[in-house]
Amino acid sequence: MDLLFSTLTLVTFFPLVGVAVLAFVPAAQKNTARAVAFGTSLITFALSLILLTQFHAEDAGFQLVAQAPWFAFGSLAVEYHLGVDGISILLVLLTTFLVPIAIASTTHAVEERVKEFMMLFLLLEVGMVGVFVALDLVLFYIFWEFTLLPMLFLIGIWGGERRTGAAVKFFLYTFAGSIFMLVAILWLGFSAGTFSLPQLIQQGVAANVQIWLFFAFALAFAIKVPVWPLHSWLPEAHVEAPTAGSVILAGVLLKLGTYGFVRFNLGLFPQAAVQFAPLFGVLAVIGIVYGAVVSYAQTDAKKLVAYSSVSHLGFVMLGIFALNPLGLQGAILQMINHGLSTGALFLLVGFIYERRHTRQLAQFGGLWKVMPLYAALSLIVFFSSAGLPGLNGFVGEFTILLGAWEGYGAGWFAGVAALGVILAAVYMLWLFQKMFQGEVTHAENKTLPDLSRREILLLVPLLFFIFWIGLYPKPFFELMAPAVEQIVTNLQAAAVALR
Amino acid sequence: MTQADLIVLLPLLGLAGWALVLMLIDLAIPADRKHITGWLTLVGLAGAGVALTQWPSAGRLEAFGGLLVADGFAAFLTIIFLFSGAVAVVLAINYLPRMNIARGEFYVLLLLTLSGMVLMSQATDLITVFLALELLSIPLYVLAGLARPNLSSEESAMKYFLLGAFASGFFVYGVALTYGATGATGLAGVLAAERSLLLAIGAALILVGLSFKVAAVPFHMWTPDVYEGAPSVVTAFMSVGAKAGGFAALLRVFITAFPDVAPQWAYVLALLAALTMIVGNFAAVVQSNVKRLLAYSSIAHAGYILMALPAATHMGEAAVGSALFYLLAYALTTLGAWAVVLTIERKAGEGVALTDYAGLFSRRPGLALAMAVFMFSLTGLPPTSGFIAKLNVFQVAVQAGYVWLVVIGVVTSLVSAYYYLRVVVLMFMREGAGEALNQPLVNVAVGLMAVATFALGLFPSPLLQLAQQSVLNFIR
Numbered sequence: 023m024d025l026l027f028s029t030l031t032l033v034t035f036f037p038l039v040g041v042a043v044l045a046f047v048p049a050a051q052k053n054t055a056r057a058v059a060f061g062t063s064l065i066t067f068a069l070s071l072i073l074l075t076q077f078h079a080e081d082a083g084f085q086l087v088a089q090a091p092w093f094a095f096g097s098l099a100v101e102y103h104l105g106v107d108g109i110s111i112l113l114v115l116l117t118t119f120l121v122p123i124a125i126a127s128t129t130h131a132v133e134e135r136v137k138e139f140m141m142l143f144l145l146l147e148v149g150m151v152g153v154f155v156a157l158d159l160v161l162f163y164i165f166w167e168f169t170l171l172p173m174l175f176l177i178g179i180w181g182g183e184r185r186t187g188a189a190v191k192f193f194l195y196t197f198a199g200s201i202f203m204l205v206a207i208l209w210l211g212f213s214a215g216t217f218s219l220p221q222l223i224q225q226g227v228a229a230n231v232q233i234w235l236f237f238a239f240a241l242a243f244a245i246k247v248p249v250w251p252l253h254s255w256l257p258e259a260h261v262e263a264p265t266a267g268s269v270i271l272a273g274v275l276l277k278l279g280t281y282g283f284v285r286f287n288l289g290l291f292p293q294a295a296v297q298f299a300p301l302f303g304v305l306a307v308i309g310i311v312y313g314a315v316v317s318y319a320q321t322d323a324k325k326l327v328a329y330s331s332v333s334h335l336g337f338v339m340l341g342i343f344a345l346n347p348l349g350l351q352g353a354i355l356q357m358i359n360h361g362l363s364t365g366a367l368f369l370l371v372g373f374i375y376e377r378r379h380t381r382q383l384a385q386f387g388g389l390w391k392v393m394p395l396y397a398a399l400s401l402i403v404f405f406s407s408a409g410l411p412g413l414n415g416f417v418g419e420f421t422i423l424l425g426a427w428e429g430y431g432a433g434w435f436a437g438v439a440a441l442g443v444i445l446a447a448v449y450m451l452w453l454f455q456k457m458f459q460g461e462v463t464h465a466e467n468k469t470l471p472d473l474s475r476r477e478i479l480l481l482v483p484l485l486f487f488i489f490w491i492g493l494y495p496k497p498f499f500e501l502m503a504p505a506v507e508q509i510v511t512n513l514q515a516a517a518v519a520l521r
Numbered sequence: 522m523t524q525a526d527l528i529v530l531l532p533l534l535g536l537a538g539w540a541l542v543l544m545l546i547d548l549a550i551p552a553d554r555k556h557i558t559g560w561l562t563l564v565g566l567a568g569a570g571v572a573l574t575q576w577p578s579a580g581r582l583e584a585f586g587g588l589l590v591a592d593g594f595a596a597f598l599t600i601i602f603l604f605s606g607a608v609a610v611v612l613a614i615n616y617l618p619r620m621n622i623a624r625g626e627f628y629v630l631l632l633l634t635l636s637g638m639v640l641m642s643q644a645t646d647l648i649t650v651f652l653a654l655e656l657l658s659i660p661l662y663v664l665a666g667l668a669r670p671n672l673s674s675e676e677s678a679m680k681y682f683l684l685g686a687f688a689s690g691f692f693v694y695g696v697a698l699t700y701g702a703t704g705a706t707g708l709a710g711v712l713a714a715e716r717s718l719l720l721a722i723g724a725a726l727i728l729v730g731l732s733f734k735v736a737a738v739p740f741h742m743w744t745p746d747v748y749e750g751a752p753s754v755v756t757a758f759m760s761v762g763a764k765a766g767g768f769a770a771l772l773r774v775f776i777t778a779f780p781d782v783a784p785q786w787a788y789v790l791a792l793l794a795a796l797t798m799i800v801g802n803f804a805a806v807v808q809s810n811v812k813r814l815l816a817y818s819s820i821a822h823a824g825y826i827l828m829a830l831p832a833a834t835h836m837g838e839a840a841v842g843s844a845l846f847y848l849l850a851y852a853l854t855t856l857g858a859w860a861v862v863l864t865i866e867r868k869a870g871e872g873v874a875l876t877d878y879a880g881l882f883s884r885r886p887g888l889a890l891a892m893a894v895f896m897f898s899l900t901g902l903p904p905t906s907g908f909i910a911k912l913n914v915f916q917v918a919v920q921a922g923y924v925w926l927v928v929i930g931v932v933t934s935l936v937s938a939y940y941y942l943r944v945v946v947l948m949f950m951r952e953g954a955g956e957a958l959n960q961p962l963v964n965v966a967v968g969l970m971a972v973a974t975f976a977l978g979l980f981p982s983p984l985l986q987l988a989q990q991s992v993l994n995f996i997r
Contacts, residue, residue: 092982093909093980093981093982093985094982094985094986095839095843095912095913095916095917095985096839096989098916138886160912163903164903164904164908167902167903167908168902168903168904170902171897171902174942174945175949178946178949178950179949179950185950186946186950186951189946189950190942190946193938193942194935194938194939194942197935197938198935201931201932201934201935202928202931204912204915204931205915205919205924205927205928205931208912208915208916208919208927209919209924211916212916212919212920
């Protein structure tokens with residue numbers, strides 16, 4: 023009980039304070055609502071930085087644990103049990119970092135029901151951080167499912183024209199994935215006598231049941247990531263979601279899936295993971311190429327970015343199922359990278375949409391002349407997404423490819439995936455050409471104002487990290503290394519046991 | 522009659538006695554002030570609640586030579602009955618005058634059917650179970666037809682009566698066969714007797730009879746029509762109270778007297794649960810009338826509660842406890858949803874289509890939010906009471922080895938997400954003329970139930986423990 027009011031609890035639940043305050047803000051005072059939400063999310067970010075100072079990077083296990091009894095089914099206890107390791111703390115930081123940016127991006131984009139929007143956004147933050155820090159399986163599931171509700175409303179109320187369909191599809195798809203995970207969690211809890219993740223990892227799960235448990239979890243995560251061929255909800259949800267929603271959807275929500283793979287599929291079921299790594303490697307590679315090719319065929323900028331996520335997350339999956347330190351570290355770094363660069367991409371698309379109320383590429387062209395600053399910053403972000411050396415995307419993808427080269431025992435996984443890097447450059451440059459180069463073809467584009475100071479300020483923090491990770495990724499790798507090492511040790515032991 | 526007998530009978534006496542007194546008082550109350558009868562009914566319910574405190578806090582107290590018992594199981598269910606009765610009264614005070622059916626009989630009949638439910642939860646002899654069944658049912662038949670001369674209400678009452686009488690016939694025949702096989706009607710006596718084919722047939726017939734009451738598939742056909750035709754406030758009460766009453770008998774009879782009447786018995790029960798979940802949820806998908814939607818939803822939820830029956834063969838009291846907690850969560854959420862439905866049904870037959878909910882959020886944000894909470898809880902999404910209830914039932918079933926049943930449970934929950942979500946989508950994401958009455962009393966009740974639905978999802982421990990403790994002496 024003494025650990026209940028820990029920094030971790032504060033980081034997770036502080037946004038609720040903002041929700042409570044917002045409840046008393048009159049609906050007409052839109053700016054007050056914005057300020058409250060922004061302030062709350064900034065304080066949450068500050069709290070997560072405090073968390074980082076308390077974190078011991080050299081230790082592998084879960085730290086800063088908060089644990090208290092919650093409820094019980096007979097002797098089977100469900101606990102309030104939070105903790106972080108080097109992997110989850112990075113993702114917590116990514117979340118608390120992106121949320122204030124996303125909230126600040128809504129100043130002109132969201133004019134209706136601002137207060138409700140902000141409340142939902144802060145609730146979403148609680149759910150997302152909760153998923154990364156929950157160490158009790160039932161608690162994890164609760165946070166996992168809870169993230170669906172705010173997102174359902176964010177897409178369904180503030181989304182584009184076909185928002186309801188997209189919102190419902192998003193909800194049902196992800197809900198469908200997670201129900202089997204619930205059965206698996208219940209079965210695990212009953213057979214092991216505990217829902218505590220560290221305890222389950224320690225006890226180990228019997229080899230003969232790992233396979234179906236592995237797939238029950240994998241389905242939930244694969245839909246969330248999304249792994250090809252389960253991706254069809256993603257383009258719709260992204261296109262219809264408001265900009266801030268897209269930023270968080272791509273930046274954080276998709277990472278819930280990849281995080282789940284690392285934490286549960288690799289952590290709890292190492293033998294099944296070793297057995298089925300090639301399958302997921304193949305799916306990942308297909309996703310990489312498919313996402314890239316489909317991106318190239320898009321005429322809507324937002325849809326293009328959405329499909330590029332399928333490709334990028336294919337890289338993450340490839341790294342995860344390489345099952346070696348390089349692959350995993352690259353994958354985790356790439357999760358952060360994708361959050362930063364795709365978050366920035368959605369912001370950029372949002373900026374132009376606010377000006378022109380269209381995202382059709384045919385409507386643009388020659389914007390470099392009209393909006394030079396916008397074009398320059400876009401170029402950096404596009405390069406980051408395409409994996410240009412010196413920027414963050416390169417570090418992640420390169421490390422993943424190195425890991426994949428070793429990991430799958432067959433070079434062609436990395437070989438085909440490398441094709442994805444080239445294709446990414448193709449569609450990103452093509453996008454750049456369509457939007458910024460050539461002559462200004464549409465009269466209404468001639469008078470577009472360049473980025474405002476607010477918009478620049480939104481991009482600067484993202485660009486800062488894009489450069490930092492690109493030039494000096496060592497601190498990030500060091501933070502996650504012990505935790506990754508521990509997972510890989512387990513996997514190697516499992517691989518030996520299988521032989 | 523000993524003092525112990527009296528204590529055991531006290532809540533029942535309170536309800537039935539107050540019903541008789543109220544019938545006389547009601548004569549003196551003018552037709553336009555029947556709400557007074559309503560408030561007086563609440564007094565009676567409170568009185569029954571007080572009487573309940575006289576029961577022993579632990580253990581069991583038998584009365585009338587084993588015909589009745591006062592134990593935690595009965596106490597827990599009685600609380601659910603009294604709660605649903607109280608909500609029904611609060612809703613009826615506004616609803617009945619609006620539909621021009623402000624009749625004092627409503628309250629009297631409500632008290633009588635409640636006393637039948639209380640008796641049902643206490644009955645430990647098949648004869649008392651039958652008595653309770655009739656005492657529960659007959660006032661409900663009349664209540665369903667309360668809106669006479671409204672045709673659909675009359676149809677509803679007629680259907681309910683005919684099929685209910687039919688079900689009672691099955692039940693009585695089952696009791697007769699059971700008596701023939703065992704020479705006993707007391708549940709303890711039946712348990713002690715030798716198993717035989719005749720007993721199995723008797724048990725099967727009793728199962729059929731009680732399945733009618735809880736609307737388990739394939740004995741559910743009456744439910745949508747009766748629910749649709751009856752005045753909504755009666756339907757609201759029926760879908761919670763009558764169902765909990767039916768489950769009181771199902772759980773008590775089948776777990777304490779027939780746990781093992783035939784080798785594959787548990788599978789029959791599991792199949793019943795599976796069918797009920799599947800049919801209830803899939804049929805609900807195509808409904809466009811809210812009352813029918815909630816009718817099928819109530820069938821579906823009967824399926825989840827039924828999971829406790831087969832699970833009880835391995836899990837015993839834990840399974841019963843999970844069913845009790847589910848009933849509580851279901852009562853809270855369903856009554857909340859019905860309360861919202863009632864405020865949207867402004868005139869008889871108007872405002873019961875799903876499209877009447879379109880755009881409700883922009884006019885009545887609080888009400889729409891509460892309805893969303895109820896819908897999510899019925900789906901079983903965290904952090905609501907419906908999630909904890911499903912989790913509990915599923916957990917018990919997994920532990921009893923019924924993983925396949927749980928898989929059906931989660932898949933049908935997914936189906937249910939579709940139709941519950943439709944209500945939410947209509948309220949929040951579509952434009953429309955969704956309008957609702959503004960009644961302070963109902964608003965407060967809806968708000969309280971929504972908060973309780975959340976609170977039970979976030980801090981389930983006290984009531985979860987209560988449900989688990991109240992069944993400690995259930996199986997002997």
